Amino acid sequence: MSEQTIRQRADERSIFAVMTQLARQHGAINLSQGFPDFDPPSELMTLVFLAMQQGKNQYAPMPGVEELLHALARKYRLLYGADLRAQDEITITAGATQALFTAILAVVERGDEVIVFEPAYDSYIPAIRRAGGTPVPYAMTPPDYRIDWDAVEKHISPRTKLMILNTPHNPTGTILTDEDIAALQYIAQRYDLVFLWDEVYEHIIFDGKVHHSALRYPELYAKSLVVYSFGKTYHNTGWKTGYVIAPPALTAQYRYVHQYNVFSVHTPVQHAYAQYLQHSKWYESLPDFYQKKRDLFVQLLKQTPFRVIPCHGTYFQLVDYSDITSMSDIEFARILTTQYGVACIPVSVFYSDRRDHKVVRFCFAKREETLRRAAEKLQKIPSK
Numbered sequence: 373m374s375e376q377t378i379r380q381r382a383d384e385r386s387i388f389a390v391m392t393q394l395a396r397q398h399g400a401i402n403l404s405q406g407f408p409d410f411d412p413p414s415e416l417m418t419l420v421f422l423a424m425q426q427g428k429n430q431y432a433p434m435p436g437v438e439e440l441l442h443a444l445a446r447k448y449r450l451l452y453g454a455d456l457r458a459q460d461e462i463t464i465t466a467g468a469t470q471a472l473f474t475a476i477l478a479v480v481e482r483g484d485e486v487i488v489f490e491p492a493y494d495s496y497i498p499a500i501r502r503a504g505g506t507p508v509p510y511a512m513t514p515p516d517y518r519i520d521w522d523a524v525e526k527h528i529s530p531r532t533k534l535m536i537l538n539t540p541h542n543p544t545g546t547i548l549t550d551e552d553i554a555a556l557q558y559i560a561q562r563y564d565l566v567f568l569w570d571e572v573y574e575h576i577i578f579d580g581k582v583h584h585s586a587l588r589y590p591e592l593y594a595k596s597l598v599v600y601s602f603g604k605t606y607h608n609t610g611w612k613t614g615y616v617i618a619p620p621a622l623t624a625q626y627r628y629v630h631q632y633n634v635f636s637v638h639t640p641v642q643h644a645y646a647q648y649l650q651h652s653k654w655y656e657s658l659p660d661f662y663q664k665k666r667d668l669f670v671q672l673l674k675q676t677p678f679r680v681i682p683c684h685g686t687y688f689q690l691v692d693y694s695d696i697t698s699m700s701d702i703e704f705a706r707i708l709t710t711q712y713g714v715a716c717i718p719v720s721v722f723y724s725d726r727r728d729h730k731v732v733r734f735c736f737a738k739r740e741e742t743l744r745r746a747a748e749k750l751q752k753i754p755s756k
């Protein structure tokens with residue numbers, strides 16, 4: 373596949389599918405797409421099987437299995453002090469991507485503007501366009517990818533309907549801070565807009581940092597839809613299950629689309645999570661579990677010419693390769709996959725203007741052995 377073909381295909385279908393195919397073709401270690409190469413908790417898998425055997429195999433209620441809605445309301449009371457009415461504020465979804473797409477369709481109408489922070493997860497902009505809206509990108513730039521909120525405010529117009537936030541942030545590994553939340557509180561007070569929060573990495577946060585969930589801030593939550601993914605928390609991205617939490621009026625608006633788009637989600641899996649959440653606080657182990665992987669990967673990268681960009685959350689590590697070559701990030705990702713045997717994602721594809729900062733993204737949600745094998749290959753790359 374040439375650089376040109378990758379570029380073209382990435383415009384037609386997701387870059388993750390393109391790079392995963394290239395990795396397969398060349399037998400490369402796939403650190404491109406964000407999925408673990410280890411299993412979910414075995415008890416959770418057993419609970420799915422048991423639910424099937426116990427006859428939980430027909431349609432679930434549209435919002436989700438009642439026990440699961442209550443289990444989630446309990447979880448978020450404990451975690452973020454949120455006071456949620458399970459039946460009216462939580463909807464189980466077929467993963468976060470579906471929740472995001474449905475939420476955007478539910479809120480955005482023709483002519484509306486949506487503020488998107490780039491580099492951005494690749495599903496946001498196609499969904500906005502499909503809804504007839506106009507994406508208004510705000511570019512965050514390396515090395516720290518911080519947000520200048522005065523500049524953001526200049527992006528707000530009378531047509532702004534929605535702002536999409538993602539913390540911890542894929543691909544940059546940044547997290548929103550107290551100052552960011554204060555700026556958002558000001559914006560929420562001043563402007564009539566809705567916030568869509570992508571919090572799929574809520575539990576993958578490092579160095580003792582706090583996840584600033586929208587659920588912690590009642591005045592922000594009042595204008596928010598907040599999206600989560602079980603797949604990221606329980607190492608089972610292929611189960612495609614998540615949920616969206618929003619105040620009753622926004623939930624009703626969301627469900628109006630959801631009921632015809634999805635109707636309801638995999639019943640046995642919902643029962644399994646409901647049971648599992650009764651006694652397990654699995655998610656408490658995640659920061660430590662992934663921090664060890666991040667630290668190992670960063671340590672291994674020290675013996676390569678890559679410059680590591682600090683990662684505070686998510687299971688992605690950005691690296692600057694400008695000490696290796698000045699070629700485009702798409703071409704570099706292609707060569708890394710085909711000649712060195714490690715697949716990554718070029719970060720330019722997460723910007724709508726395709727700006728190229730010579731940065732690529734690796735996923736470190738992999739077994740230690742996979743990370744070591746990948747690093748051995750990366751260590752063979754010469755610097756300029």
Ligand SMILES: Cc1ncc(COP(=O)(O)O)c(C=O)c1O
Binds near residue numbers: 470570
């Ligand atoms: C920021 C972000 N949002 C949403 C998703 C999608 O989650 P799901 O697999 O539950 O659809 C991902 C997956 O990589 C992601 O990184």
